Amino acid sequence: MDNFFPPLVGTLPLFVEPVSTVIRVIDTETAGQPRPEDDAVIEIGSVDLDLATGRIFNPMQTLVDPGGIEISPHARKIHRISDEMLLNAPPFKDAAAPFIEAAESFAAQRASFDRSRLRFSGRWLCTYKLALRAFPNVRSHGLQSLVKNVPLDLSHVSPLMKNLHPHRALYDALCTAVLLARIADVLMPACYDVQDFIERSSRVSDEPALLAKLRFGKYKGIALCDVPMDYLEWLTGQPNMDADVVFTAHHHLRRRRREMLERMARGPVTAPLGA
Template sequence: MPNLFPTVPKTLSLFAEPAKTVVRVIDTETAGQRFEEDAVLEIGSVDLDIATGQIFNPMQTLVDPEGVVINPHARRVHQISDDMLFGAPRFAEAVAPFAGAAFYAAQRAEFDRPRLRLTGRWLCTHKLALRAFPDVRAHGLQSLVKYVPLDLTEVRPQFEGLHPHRALYDALCTAVLLRSIAEALMPRCQDVADFLDRAEQVSNQPALLAKLRFGKHKGVPLRDVPPDYLEWLIREPGMDADAVYAAKHHLAQAVVRGARADRTGTAG
């Protein structure tokens, strides 16, 4: 994966403070409304020490939606009932125990981060998984569990009474995912701090898609999409930012491959 997470050597400072290596892996379930009208219904998290791989400190809480109506589709997905929410703390009280981490990670950080409003550095495991496991069939959380595959043996005892799309369940799966991502990408990094810096940078960029999600080449790996189609995609107004970013990347890599082939041909 040299072009997806390239090795970047750097000189370590003799006076650097010890790196913070613990990431709070977090997930939220919501009422399923538009962002401005949405409400958090549940928060779950575990801490992952990137340096050791240890997963610990599970936390979970239901949250009072304070009158926000729960979308029927969202309720079918997470199965959180009104009876379960009766007597739950309001958001400000519920989120307080989750604050204070240096790093947070979520499978779709652009969803969880604005809803939780927790101060810290954020990682997106979806965008990182696209770099670490580009050839996996799909990059949703449960697809990654199935197709990487992820070994959930260590965290499975904590699943009791839960199911996918409950906050703690998904946080536990995401922690195992992040640990697997670190195992795949860390050899390309100088140290844990370098990995976290670069993982944060990737998380703040558009997603480097592995396949197109629309159009006549839907489902085709982007490296196999004809260059003229990628060039059209980039020029098209209002195009999906992730698709444009990925198209530019793959066009640039095609130029690199062509230059390398030319050099090889000349040398021969």
């Protein structure tokens, strides 16, 4: 597991302020405009997850006035939030205030999206990137695919999901909180403690994604750990190649070269006399 969730390298300071073990797991629904500066948040939902205990609590949700930004038909089809539902919704500044209060760290599925829309400062964990490390063999790492295929047990949060559906902010935040707790179950044993898990998760979340499989080319659908080295080297040299693909190719090249050096250091394997 260390290969997928490596320890931090460096000297720890003598005096470290303890990081809260409570993560605010958050989700946003938006007007669906592609550029963050043109988009508008129309719903925010969150729950708090204590990574030390697994407790999920403090559900919050609110609709948000889009401020005149048009909601795209595609976005409306997904989240099913109508103009009538947004009547009298608070402006973003007022709606967002409770979600910032008393929160040191946030988590979201595809955190770069929510972070770019909310612009909340603080530490952000990306459950998509972490799920790629914890569950590399799952067919797809979208949120509802992970719910189905990990699988995730939502029974203890189902009362909070009443009258909601996927792609509503609180529903997705609850699923993401259960996902993060399950990720912690898998990856935490490799860590010194909860704080180390949060630090490693933060580092992973700030890096490109470590993909499980190639999505194109002659090795499409093949696990990247099984793709030949010469093809991985070719990928790293292509201009305009996707950053996640290049990052993953470099990861597996380093791993294989390290394994080759270790085999060389052990020397040739010889059969015992009389065999």
